[in-house]
Amino acid sequence: MNTQSLPSGLHRAATTLGTHAHYMPGFGNDFETEALPGALPQGMNSPQKCNYGLYGEQLSGTAFTAPSHQNERTWCYRIRPSVKHTHRFEKIDVPYWKSAPHIDPDVISLGQYRWDPVPHGDAALTWITGMRTMTTAGDVNTQVGMASHIYLVTQSMQDEYFFSADSELLIVPQQGRLRFCTELGIIDLEPQEIAVIPRGLVYRVEVLEGPARGFVCENYGQKFTLPGRGPIGANCMANPRDFKTPVAAFEDREVPSSVVVKWCGQFHRTRIGHSPLDVVAWHGNYAPVKYDLRTYCPVGAILFDHPDPSIFTVLTAPSGVEGTANIDFVLFRERWMVAENTFRPPWYHKNIMSELMGNIYGIYDAKPKGFVPGGMSLHNMMLPHGPDKQAFEGASNAVLKAEKLDETMSFMFETRFPQHLTAFAAKEAPLQDDYIDCWESLAKKFDGTPGVK
Numbered sequence: 001m002n003t004q005s006l007p008s009g010l011h012r013a014a015t016t017l018g019t020h021a022h023y024m025p026g027f028g029n030d031f032e033t034e035a036l037p038g039a040l041p042q043g044m045n046s047p048q049k050c051n052y053g054l055y056g057e058q059l060s061g062t063a064f065t066a067p068s069h070q071n072e073r074t075w076c077y078r079i080r081p082s083v084k085h086t087h088r089f090e091k092i093d094v095p096y097w098k099s100a101p102h103i104d105p106d107v108i109s110l111g112q113y114r115w116d117p118v119p120h121g122d123a124a125l126t127w128i129t130g131m132r133t134m135t136t137a138g139d140v141n142t143q144v145g146m147a148s149h150i151y152l153v154t155q156s157m158q159d160e161y162f163f164s165a166d167s168e169l170l171i172v173p174q175q176g177r178l179r180f181c182t183e184l185g186i187i188d189l190e191p192q193e194i195a196v197i198p199r200g201l202v203y204r205v206e207v208l209e210g211p212a213r214g215f216v217c218e219n220y221g222q223k224f225t226l227p228g229r230g231p232i233g234a235n236c237m238a239n240p241r242d243f244k245t246p247v248a249a250f251e252d253r254e255v256p257s258s259v260v261v262k263w264c265g266q267f268h269r270t271r272i273g274h275s276p277l278d279v280v281a282w283h284g285n286y287a288p289v290k291y292d293l294r295t296y297c298p299v300g301a302i303l304f305d306h307p308d309p310s311i312f313t314v315l316t317a318p319s320g321v322e323g324t325a326n327i328d329f330v331l332f333r334e335r336w337m338v339a340e341n342t343f344r345p346p347w348y349h350k351n352i353m354s355e356l357m358g359n360i361y362g363i364y365d366a367k368p369k370g371f372v373p374g375g376m377s378l379h380n381m382m383l384p385h386g387p388d389k390q391a392f393e394g395a396s397n398a399v400l401k402a403e404k405l406d407e408t409m410s411f412m413f414e415t416r417f418p419q420h421l422t423a424f425a426a427k428e429a430p431l432q433d434d435y436i437d438c439w440e441s442l443a444k445k446f447d448g449t450p451g452v453k
Helices: 389-397 423-428 435-439
Strands: 010-012 023-025 031-034 055-060 073-078 089-092 112-115 131-139 144-153 160-164 168-182 185-189 193-197 203-219 243-246 249-251 257-263 266-272 279-284 289-292 313-318 325-337 354-362 376-379 403-415
Touching (some): 144 168, 144 403, 168 354, 185 193, 203 403
Antiparallel strands (some): 010 249, 031 279, 055 073, 073 279, 089 266, 112 376, 131 144, 168 193, 193 289, 243 289, 257 266, 313 325, 354 376, 354 403
């Protein structure tokens, strides 16, 4: 087999065509892929000498002794071992990217908050400099909790690479298209798709179509996995075959480069003389993945009432408490509403979990005004929230026929921890000061007469 050239000097297996990213299907599969024929050892992981003069190296995503169904690792066969991809570190300042615990004494996180889309400015921003932290929760040092971010990206990373030792990143684009050139292959990402980049994986982000804006959930804890379906059974919700992992691709470039590392909430830069994206072949189950949200198959009530929003969970990151997630990623997409004698929008409630929502496109049924694409809202733990008056009156008096809830896609990052606002979220991001007033006009309807509704 011959190799094919890719943008930025990348190469991949000749079994793929064109210059677009190519993928292997499945969630958590044990994949194998090589960009040069015979680069992947067969029948063993660590031969005395690897083909092509490659180095064998294992990337472990879990403890060695994790239960077999949770154990994650990938064997990489690379041009240089990764010890050659770091040198002496210098500490750098990335002022808008914060990690938990981050509690600003001048910011009140107790409340119901909503923001308009964070606008693009005139500055040239990369994946690192364009990250804007909105909330933090838990503690990055003890590997529990999360942070939520908005990214604003207008410029590709030039001979600059990044990896987070703190977390895996769940990326939800809202505008523009990005390319993630990772050690294990290429992921192209656009709105209505998501990607998960594992902890410790080196990558570079390029702008395919800009400016780009989106949401990021930074997961400090156990990795995202598919939720258990329980009595739903083997199908629907997010199906494993719709997740895509990239085939092997590598760079062999001798050029001055820098690698930025996020470690315990701090950022460091190291300088090297080559590209670190030099994995020619790999096999394992610890790898980046993308997923098309349009393939999510929602399940709901078909007679009366409706289930809890957890029925729309796409991915979950478990905690040490059974049934209580460190993070749930929940999707509210187009679907049919058919329940009889039922208030169909989300009901009023207080939740032990903290809910941060984002709007990818369209109108969210519980908030037909004000919650715009690119915007986000936060309802912290045990704070009441629910439909505004327009949504309540409309749903209470609607003729209940089968109705397609169309042109809508919103999501939720839900965590068991309180989410603390950053100074950026409270003082610089376009906060809707009047959001709390959306419930002000809800009227008292109590009559006291038996049978009156």
